[in-house]
Amino acid sequence: MYRIRFHGRGGQGMKTASRILGTAFFLEGYEVQDAPRYGAERRGAPIFAYVRADHAAINERGIIQHPDLVIVADDSLVPVAGAGVVTGIDAHTVLLINSDEPPELWKQRLNFAGQVFTLPVETEDRAELRFIGATCSGAAARLLGVITRASLSQAITEELQALGDAVVDKNLAKALTAYDLMEAHRGCVGTSSKVSATDYQNPAWVNLPFDDARIAAPAIHAAATSVQVNTGLWRTLRPVIDYELCNKCWWICSSFCPDGAIDVDDKGVPHIDYDHCKGCMVCVAQCPPHAIASVPEQEAQAQDAAGEVT
């Protein structure tokens, strides 16, 4: 059985990517199971999706603990513990990362013995990121080695046809380019061996102790604890205010911000709380003098690091 996990951010198309790959497997005659996994999060939050494919009926369910192939659409997720990108990977796992940094560096960083491939981030145009799902599924299809170009193309057409021919064509082009890019590594993904029912790791169950209700009731005893959750990590685009252009109307950006992440000081100047701004870009769309720019988060962070932005 192939066990594949896609990691990305809400809005980057990981559910679609998993469906494209699932449908492609299905067209190749495989039994398939594909599913996205998400909670109550919004755009930008870490999400993952998974695909299982086998020639026999699939009885496994739920989260894949030991993946054969992990695809990461957004390399900024790798260090985010909650994203669980590296959970359960071992030397047999193949890692495919959408990153400008070389595979060797990722192997070193993650102290990872398996194979790493990167999808070069070919464009500075963030609008192109909307195709990253198709790109990932195309590259994954080639690494797996059992999916033909024809099946991949048909899968993309089936999954995206409701969005119109132009969208299908663009995604096809992206996916097939990524498919060809991985030609040299085709078939490098193997399948993991079965667990043994005789020599297995004991699940180490514990007897749950009684705790006093003061401790065991699921209550939050203080206000404003959501401040502790750094949702700024979800951001792929950063709104940056150009104070030269800002006309200090004081209420529009701050009122439209769905997360209350824009504060206006007593001089009427808005300030964005980047620890909690999720990068929805509603403020960018609403600002009357167009004083808020949309800067790719990675670029903004590089500028931060270089001390260009205070």
Place this chain on the structure above:
Amino acid sequence: MKRMLLTGNGAAAWGARLAATDYIPAFPITPQTEIIEALANWIDNGAMNARLVTLESEHSMITAAGAAAATGVRVFSATSSQGLLYAMEMLYTVSGWRAPFVLTNVSRGLAAPITLESDHTDVMAARDSGFLQIHCATCQEVLDSTLIAYRLAEDARVRLPVIVNLDGFYLSFTREPVQLPDQQIAKEFVGRYDAENIRFRASAPVSQAVAVLGGSPYSYFRYETHLAAQNALLVYDEVAAEFNQRFGRQHNAIEEYRSDDADILFVMMGSFATKAKEAVDLLRDSGQAVGLLRPRLIRPFPTQSFQHLLGGKKGIAVIDQNLSMGMGGVLHAELSSALYGHANAPATLVSFIGGLGGRDISSEEFFEMAAVTRRAVDEGVTPAPRLLYNETELREIRKLQAVAQSEREELHNSADKPSGEQQ
């Protein structure tokens, strides 16, 4: 017949469509919403001839479903967890009306604390409502069971509403290959709804909910409902056999998996039972005679089938993905009561609680449950019920509690400072 990839929600919607449902009262709730969206879309683009109405709550939704069913049209609705509970008063009421319809429940753990992920405590809360319950383990079963459910509900010997249960996330959002029955054959199988004397009409007042003061008539009506529910055992077998004849898929009231020659059996319901199948295969590879029984029918409870299938077995591991506070696993209790005093009943019935709120159950845990059950058989001592919960999970909780405690102290201290007062 077309084989395609469908989510559990998609399969439920297809079931309602293929059953030629007339009326769909709706209220959205995660993880059920896709069902309503799919049906609304089909109605909107003319693929389905039905009326969908969004209600202001699940309480009204079930009232509308029961009232519509009482006019003699075919009704479908869907909900989940908190929604099912919000409708609870009307669940008992409309089943008392003996108004047949099908309600999909997408199982999700109950608040508090609130969660989105699956367990069966929600649908178990409707256990005594008079709704029959069919529990599914695959997306295919969701579709098939919906068609079967209409036959069961509308049968003159039953005439009760039916819940078709599927697990949130593990089925609702998971795509699997599903054989889509031919529209015409599905229509023939489900047949026309013969509403008999059900003729609730505008301007022709009928009381569906008579008051009976005095226990005697009350006892009559309630026990009649119970007898109808019990009739559903026989009717289910008939309908499932006919379904198999037409579509080539047999859905017994209890699914048996490598259980014939097994001495240890897992008993559990829902989609996690397919994980148990995987574990059974691996245990068999290692030479252990382990099998699985999975009840599809929970109401009516297939008591006699269980007595028959479990007779002579050594040990049973009952895995409940639900929890009755102060009692334990519901299936364990029901199975115990079904087997008590029955000659040849297995002496060892071990209770495990697992998969609450979608918590995973690993293959290793199935192996260990089989080992614990075998040990209990050998030693003749049944262990206390076991929550599937490990050291790492408890450590994580303790870590969170420590963070909460220190945050609380910090807040407490900072709140104290401005006043300058000593405690």
